[in-house]
Amino acid sequence: MKCDKKTFAEILDKHKGIIRKVSMLYTNNREDQEDLFQEICFQICKSYNTFRDEAQFSTWLYRVALNTAISQVRKNKQKTASETFYENIHYASVRNEDSEGQVQQMFKAISKLNRIDKALILLWLEEKNYEEIADILGISKSNVSVKLVRIKRNLSETINGL
Amino acid sequence: MKDDELKNIWNMINDDTLGLDAMHMTKDQIISTRSGSVQNKLRAMLQNDLILKSxxxxxxxxxxxxxxxxxxxxxICLGGILFLGLVTTIQWKTLQEFDKISNPGLSTRESLSNILIFIKRKANIYEICIAASQVLIYVPxxxxxxxxxxGQVKPMTGMxxxxxxTIALIGTFSAYSRVRAQIKFHIQYLxxxxSDLNENSLQYAFNAIDNKRKQDHLIKILVYILAIFGFVLLMVVLKSAVG
Known part of the structure; x- marks a missing residue:
């Protein structure tokens, strides 16, 4: 399968939400978000011929997006400070203006997680079941379960403490 | 906080809102402006060096x-061209192999392990091939x-x-050290x-590295011979200049 311009536009149109959320979680400012978004799109297009129909397209897409985000080398380590992360979220993307604060708190809490834990919580928040998460990350279901319990507890504590 | 509450907050983010300029970009624009992942940095390192070698x-x-x-x-020139051809061939094959293994469509564990195994196996080849470029630029x-x-090769004094x-050695050694430091950084990153994924993932990668390294001795020896050849070439040119 080739990623021609039409296919690329379709993928981008249909899955921009996923790519955008991954880009937001793994960066802390607009410029880096743009960079990561582009990088994920590039990798999706480049690896499109390796996609096998037996896998769900969204599973494959999450793999590409998360693997790209996790392996992204930070240009400037200082920018990754979680304290500044939440300030850079694009508020226009929140459905209800009253909820901006909660979303900010959630992003701030997630920004304190390591790269792998971010991937786990993102997949869980995106309603992926344990089996799918295990498949995407290449770890066991029991490992997913143990890690998620810890991450959710940390997340709740952080959000409540903010 | 309950699971549903966390998910409710998450679902407040509107997927349809276009917050990034990149979303309006075409395929060509995205490809031309992409930034660097570990894979791209390593690929670019070899690609840029191939340009230098050309x-x-x-x-x-x-x-x-x-x-x-x-x-x-x-x-000297014919020897240099032969040396360049051999190093470039090794480097080109390394680049192709890297393109094959760096598939982001695999699971995260496989994807990261593949890159780590590849870098650890090929680190010496990266370092020597890139350092060799210094000689191949300096001598000609x-x-x-x-x-x-x-209008001719100027006879030189011993000094x-x-x-x-010394200049050639410093250039080569500094290029070698720079590449080594960059690769070390990427290895640490991976x-x-x-290890964040789980302890077994790292152990799995280490075992695979040990097994595959045993198969890599031949190419390492070849690269070391090429590096020595490069230095001999440098000596010959400078010696003939002195003469």
């Missing part, structure tokens, strides 16, 4: 024309300089010989991610 190759060919009739220099560059300024050799 400049060295052109310089060697120019020297063949400039010094046609001067047997010592012709011998020096010959072109002599031709343009003196000049020592200075030129180590952290794999």
């Amino acid at each position: 400049v060295g190759g052109i310089a060697l060919l120019l020297n063949l024309v400039f010094y046609w009739g001067t047997s010592d220099v012709i011998f 560059g020096l010959l072109i300089y002599f031709y343009l300024v003196y 000049s010989f020592a200075v030129f050799t 180590h952290i991610s794999l």
